[in-house]
Amino acid sequence: MIQTEVKSIEDALNEAILLAKNKQTPQLLSTTDTIDAINPIVFFNQAKQIKGERVFWTSSFEHFYLVGAGEARALTSASHRFEETEKQWKEMLSDAIIFNPYRVAGTGPIAVGGFSFDPQKENTGLWKHFEESRFRIPAYLLTIEKGICYLTINVIVCPEDHPTQLFYTIKKNKQLLLGNHDILPEGPKIEKKKEIKPSEWKEIVTKATNEIKKGHADKIVLAREMQVTFDRPADISAILDKLIQTQTNSFIFAFENKNDCFLGATPERLVRVYDQQLFSTCLAGTAPRGETIEEDQQIGLELLRDVKNREEHDYVVQMIREAISACCEQIEVPKNPVLYPLKNLQHLYTPVKASLKNEYSIIDVVKQLHPTPALGGLPREKSLEFIRENEILDRGWYGAPIGWFDAQKNGEFAVAIRSALLQGGKASLFAGCGVVKNSEPEAEYQETNIKFTPMLSVLGG
Template sequence: MIQTELKELGLAVEEAVTAARSKQDSQLLSFTEPVPAIDPISFFANGFSFDGGRIFWGNAAGSLMLAGAGEACALTASGNNRFEQMESKWKKIIQEAIIHNPQRKPGTGPIAFGGFSFDPAKPVTSLWKSFPDSKLRIPAYLLTVVNGKHYLTSNIVVNQDDRSADIEQRLEKERRLLLSATTLPDGPFVSSKSEVEPLAWKQLVRQATETIKQGGTEKIVLARELRVQFSDKANVAPVLNALTDSQTNSYIFAFENGDDCFLGATPERLVKIEDKKLLSTCLAGTAPRGITEAEDNRIGQQLLTDKKNRSEHQFVVEMIKKAVSACCEQVRVPDEPVLYPLKNLQHLYTPVEAVLHDGYTILDIVKQLHPTPALGGLPSEESVAFIREHEHLDRGWYGAPIGWLDAFQNGEFAVAIRSALIQGDHASLFAGCGVVKDSNPEEEYQETNIKFTPILSVLGGQS
């Protein structure tokens, strides 16, 4: 990493051009500066015409939002060692980059944002044709809003035959466009929706319970798909705006690739690392919210004492504690879960805190944690093998890690649930549930219907 103290973007561009000519190869320049306040969703909307796609991230605490436009460069990987491949490629990029980022706030400077598929061994269908097994993108332009402060990072790949004046002129034009105020268009409206093989899915739940009773596994998480048709091509920005307004305590994410966009509002953090301090989340066990405060409290207390949900939650706690302990010290886990309320649902929640050992990174933790028992099952290898063989759905990036990491070993990944893959004038929505030996197919089916609600409501499907 070459850290520059040049305070003007023009001078930094000249330095990058000189470096590219000296080594006769392209040079990544990353320049971060404070900017006046602008709505990140406006920034996202303004990036519609930029090559490479857009990204969006809002953390559950509301203290960090990221909006990216365009693609400076991208990292892809595949196969069983995809996390190691990503780590190696990211380190190489950062080592060779020229970085001006005196603020060093988490989420500023060059970040890599993206996700991974749920199961790299599962054959890919046309549904996820625009999404590779793993992809992290360094946006050409990144707006970071952290604790109310706004920063713009320009990530520029400079070639040896580029002229500084041409780059500066382009940057000025594009930055003015992205930082301008805009009025969001109307959101999409669902004209029709159809479930994908609901009877076959219920039969799969029965098959999973029989497998569990025979002793092959303790829990298998099964997912299903709901397809919706819009009255017109869907605009993503108003969907993100609606998710941000309605789904508090959730991570709002979007990754646009080609004409497709995977987005959602997930309550489930996988892992956060800041200054080597780790926070992970055990989130399993689900119930609806009540209409009145008394009903809400009653449902919550039932969830806290329900044997199936507590058992499902404890599976997740034990797995995450074991995975984190492999890379961390000072691991702290509360003895009992608490309720984690969302607009439409409530969950059982247990935080896990630790300190990362030297030599480990956030991608090491992501590899250890994915898939959690909340999305795969337990034991992991056997449950994922059952899903791979029997589940009709191509999960793609659903149920898998999505998030970001920066040049200073900070980052955060969530589990991509409560999500949809938008493709022009239609979309696929995904939801799943944990199946154990005494699971009832109809009850599990109704649970997935509840889990469709957060994303379906912002797509104009229901209130």
């Protein structure tokens, strides 16, 4: 990996082509510079004009954005996916030519993507365009941090490439991305909703509680699907704009593959690493918001006192502490949770802080944490086995880690819940709940209905 001062894009292309000729192998060239302020949703919408799919990520409460257009390179793997992702990333960086004087997290070459929930689960056609693991190095990346906009250009340079031709393509694409700020299109409206086998799902909840009562597991998380049909093909830009406006304490993401797009607004951070400082959160235990301040406070107080929800939350806290203990030091975990309010829901919340040891990366931590008891259950293997054999759903990337990491060992992953898979004029929505020994099928069913609300509200439902 070569770190140098900023050069003109023409000089950088000439240098990269010369190196590619000397090595007789393609080279990744990455250049970063500041640009004038631009709306990230507008940039995402303009990216429809660039060849290749788009990605979007924001921690909206921190006003941090990553928006990618096109694909310079992808990291994919079906087996040993965590290790292979790390290996491919390091190999790519070892030959990369990087011009980035800013050293801001999320600038320069970054990988944005995710993993499937369970590679051992039998796949259906629903997620046919989403591999078990896929990370994209965007060809053009907008990063917004503390109000400053950065544009990173990543290009694979081959020995036979001509610098003038590459420069012309880059210049043309920059004009498309940064100019002609059109008004955003309108979002879709739902014409039809269909729940997938709700009665059968409740029967599986009963089966899970029986397994738990027999001592075969402590907790099993079950998810279900709702299908919706729109009045027209859904425009992703309009949906993301609504999510940013309404889900202010969430991670908002979108990942396009082929003609499909997986997007959502999840409140659940899996892990963040900045300058080797790790931050994770335990978010388990759910209740609705009240219509008045008094009702809202009462519901929150009941959630804090609820035995079932506190037990479910403590499972996650203990698992995260145990999972990061091998690769972290100076672990800090508060004794009791607090309330984490969202627009439609409120959760029990416990933050976890630690220092990541130098020999470990964020991918190592993700491997240890996924799936948390909030999405799989306890014990991990017993609950996953039950889900594989009984759940009437192909989870795909739902409930799995989705996020990004950069060349400076920074990164962040969230758990992809409160999400939907968009496929033109239709979408599949996903929601789940934690089943324990005293769970009641109807109550768990109603909890999933509440969890469908954030996505339904922005999809025109």
